[in-house]
Amino acid sequence: MSTAVITGIVTSGVSFAIPLLVAASGESISERAGVLNLSMEGMMLTGAFASVLATVTTGSPVLGVVAGVIAATVFGIAQAHLSVHLRADQIVIGVAGNALALGLTTFGSRVLLSDGKGQSIDGFHSVDIPVLSDIPFIGPTLFGQTLLGYLCIALVVAMAVLFSKRTVPGLTIDAIGEDALSADWTGLPVRRVRYLCVLLAAAAGGLAGSQLALSEVHSFSDNMTGGLGYLAVVAVIAGGWRILGIVYACVFFGIAQALQFALPALGIDIPYALLVMLPYVIAIVAISGFIGGRSAPSCLTIPYTGNSR
Incomplete structure (x- = not known):
């Protein structure tokens, strides 16, 4: 396999990985605060649909991105209200939210x-x-993206810096995710922080969906995310809730997706079904605990029942 072919596969893999990385970065912040957004799939799908609809209506892809982020954030408000304030089961909310988003976007597209x-x-x-x-090799991979792609990369870097374990926001989020009761005793507004983290994850999901629809696919189709939101959640687990590990996981998943198209074009006889399965097989392995060197935040998926704001 020539260098040009390898470069093309890696470049395509990075392009596929960008929306996944944006969504996973937002999801990691929410999970570190103790809230699992299994509905990231629905957030991405909502963002993709709204961005395409707004772009078709206004003729401006920039307004399309804004619409995608706003629509997903509205989705996030509902998610935060149910999971943080009403203390509903986060897994049930996620599954239901994804089903609702799929139904609404499919009907809306019709x-x-x-x-x-x-x-x-x-x-x-x-x-x-x-x-x-x-x-x-590096040039076409990192410096041949769309303007929205560059924005996504910049926002991922900004989130990694702002919410690192060496900053006040990062330490606050980790404290709440590890021991919400103790964090409450020290005066931290547990529910408010969790609410904001869910909204941040939702906005990231909307941006990821917009990137997928407006930069990669240039269209909207039913269920176009095809499980990317779930892979974003898995990437957080596989990366051990650390940004560098999350980046590795997302790039790996992206390259696996790129291989689905590249290998048949190169005449390499590998069953297509195996290539489609590869990211999800790795996802199962990751969730099983064989990948990732750090355990989940102690309070992940556990609603806080105290009197904190």
Whole structure:
């Protein structure tokens, strides 16, 4: 396999990984605070649908991104209210939310994106950064993204820095996720922080869905996320709730997706079904505890019943 082919596969893998990484970065912050957003799939799907609808309506992909983030954040408000304030079961909420999002976006595409309106949109196109994009192997991979892709990468870096374990916000989130009762005793607003973390995860999911629809696929189709939201949750687990591990997991999943298209084109006789299964097999292994060197936050999925704000 030539260097050019390998570069192409890695470049495609990174492109596939960007929406996954954005969603996983937001999800990791929510989980570190103790709230599992299994509904990340629905958040991404909602963001993708709203971004395409707004782009078709206004002709502006920028407004499409804004609409995608807002729509997913509204989804997040409902999720936060149920899981944080009403203390409902987070797994049940996630499954129900994903089913609701699938139904609403499928119905919405039939009604609002009929006659093929959502099948081919302009969206965002690749922008090569001079000089940097010419660097062998690394250049096309990192410096040939769309403007939205660059924004997504920048936001992932910003979240990693702002919510690291060396900052006040990061330490606050970890304290609440590990021992909410003790955090409450020290005066930390447990419910408020968890609520905001869920909204941040939802906004990240909306941005990820917008990136997928407007930069990668340039269209909307029923269930177009195809399990990416679940993979984002798994990437957090496989990465041990640490940003570097999450990046590795997302890139791996992205390359696995790229291989689904690259290997048959190269004439390599591997059953397509096995390639489609690969990310999900790794997901099962990750959830089983064989990948990832750190245990989950102690209060993950456990509603807080104290009197904190």
